Amino acid sequence: xxxxxxxxxxxxxxxxxxxxxxxxxxxxxxxxxxxxxxxxxxxxxxxxxxxxxxxxxxxxxxxxxxxxxxxxxxxxxxxxxxxxxxxxxxxxxxxxxxxxxxxxxxxxxxxx
Amino acid sequence: xxxxxxxxxxxxxxxxxxxxxxxxxxxxxxxxxxxxxxxxxxxxxxxxxxxxxxxxxxxxxxxxxxxxxxxxxxxxxxxxxxxxxxxxxxxxxxxxxxxxxxxxxxxxxxxxxxxxxxxxxxxxxxxxxxxxxxxxxxxxxxxxxxxxxxxxxxx
Numbered sequence: 001x002x003x004x005x006x007x008x009x010x011x012x013x014x015x016x017x018x019x020x021x022x023x024x025x026x027x028x029x030x031x032x033x034x035x036x037x038x039x040x041x042x043x044x045x046x047x048x049x050x051x052x053x054x055x056x057x058x059x060x061x062x063x064x065x066x067x068x069x070x071x072x073x074x075x076x077x078x079x080x081x082x083x084x085x086x087x088x089x090x091x092x093x094x095x096x097x098x099x100x101x102x103x104x105x106x107x108x109x110x111x112x
Numbered sequence: 113x114x115x116x117x118x119x120x121x122x123x124x125x126x127x128x129x130x131x132x133x134x135x136x137x138x139x140x141x142x143x144x145x146x147x148x149x150x151x152x153x154x155x156x157x158x159x160x161x162x163x164x165x166x167x168x169x170x171x172x173x174x175x176x177x178x179x180x181x182x183x184x185x186x187x188x189x190x191x192x193x194x195x196x197x198x199x200x201x202x203x204x205x206x207x208x209x210x211x212x213x214x215x216x217x218x219x220x221x222x223x224x225x226x227x228x229x230x231x232x233x234x235x236x237x238x239x240x241x242x243x244x245x246x247x248x249x250x251x252x253x254x255x256x257x258x259x260x261x262x263x264x265x266x267x
Contacts, residue, residue, distance in 0.1 A: 086237070089216075090123045093233050097125050099149035100231075104131035104139050 014058035019043070020051050024060055024074065031073040034063075121237045130228040137195050137222060147172075151184065161206060164192045169206025186211065197221050203238075214238055 014020055023037055038048045052072065055061045063072045117124070129136060139145045143159035151157035155176045161169035168189045173181040187202035188211075203214035216237045223230040 086120070086123060089235065089237065090125070093123060093125045093235060095152060096150065097127055097231070097233060099152065100136070100139055101127065101129045101131075103145070103149040104129060104135045107131075107135065107139075107145075 010058040011060070014055055014060050017051065019048075020055055020060075023051060023055060023072075027061055027072055027074040031071050034070045034072065037072060118236070122235065123237075124232060124234045126230070126232040128225050128227050128229070129231050133195055133222050133224055133229045136229050136231055140198060140220065156181075157184070163206065164189060164198075166191055167206070167208050168192075170200050171206075190217070195222060 015024075019041060022040070026032060026037060034045075034049070034052065037052070038045060041048060052061070052063065056063055056072075059075055061072050062075050063070050065071075139149065141162070141164055143162050146162070147157045147159055150172060151174055155174055158173045158175065158181050159171070160173050161171040163169050166189060170185065170187045170189055172184045174184040175181045185202060186205055187200050188204040188206055188208060189198065189200045190204075191197060191199040198220040199217065201214075201217040203211055203217065205211050216235055218236075219232075219234040221230075221232045221234070223232075
C-alpha cells in the first residue's frame with residue numbers, strides 16, 4: 001500500500017502548480033522542446049527546469065536529449081495510474097481476456 | 113452458490129470466445145500455454161507453480177526487458193472444476209497459508225455456447241486502503257475532472 005500511496009502523492013504534488021499543469025496541457029497536443037515549453041512563462045530557465053524535473057520524476061512526462069535540444073513528451077501510462085482504481089483492474093482483465101481469446105482462436109487456426 | 117455483486121469492488125468480464133471449451137481450459141491449465149497470454153508482451157511470464165487443486169499454489173513470475181524473473185502473482189487455488197470453473201485468490205498462498213498482500217479473488221467460468229465458449233472472469237477485490245486513499249484525494253469530483261480533461265488531450 002505504501003508504495004501506491006507515495007506514488008499518488010507525487011502524482012498530485014506535480015499537478016498542484018499552474019505552470020506544471022500548463023506544461024502537461026501543452027504536451028497533450030504533442031512533444032515539445034524545453035525552449036518552446038518555457039516560452040509562454042516569464043521565468044528564468046533554471047526555475048522552469050525545476051518544474052520539468054518534478055514532472056519527470058513524478059512520471060507525468062519523459063524527456064529525451066538529442067544534441068543540444070531536450071524534447072519533452074507526455075507519459076500516457078500515467079493516466080491509467082490515476083484513472084480510477086477499479087477501472088485499472090478492469091482494463092487489466094479485459095486485456096488479459098483479449099490475449100487469451102487471441103491465443104485460443106489463433107491456436108485453433110494453426111491446428112486446422 | 114449465488115454471487116453477490118458489489119459494483120464498487122467487483123468486476124466481471126464476460127465474453128463469447130469462438131473456440132471450444134476444451135481449448136480455453138487448456139490455455140488456462142497448461143503452464144506453457146498459460147505463459148503465452150497471461151502477461152502482455154514484451155514482458156515474459158513464467159509459471160512457477162500451478163497446482164490445480166484446492167489449496168494448490170498458483171505462482172506466476174514476470175521478466176521485463178529481458179531481466180531476471182521477479183514476483184508477479186502469488187496465490188492459491190480454491191476450487192478447480194475441470195472444464196468448468198477455476199477459483200483462485202491471492203489472499204492465501206499454497207497450502208492455504210495466509211498471504212501478506214491480500215487483494216482479490218477471481219472466479220473463472222467456462223460454459224458451452226453455440227458459437228464457442230461463454231467465458232467469464234468475476235473478480236472481487238478487497239476494500240483496501242489504496243482505494244480509500246484514491247477516494248480521499250477527491251477522484252470522484254475535482255481531480256476526476258482534471259484527469260478526464262488531461263486524458264482527452266492525450267487520447
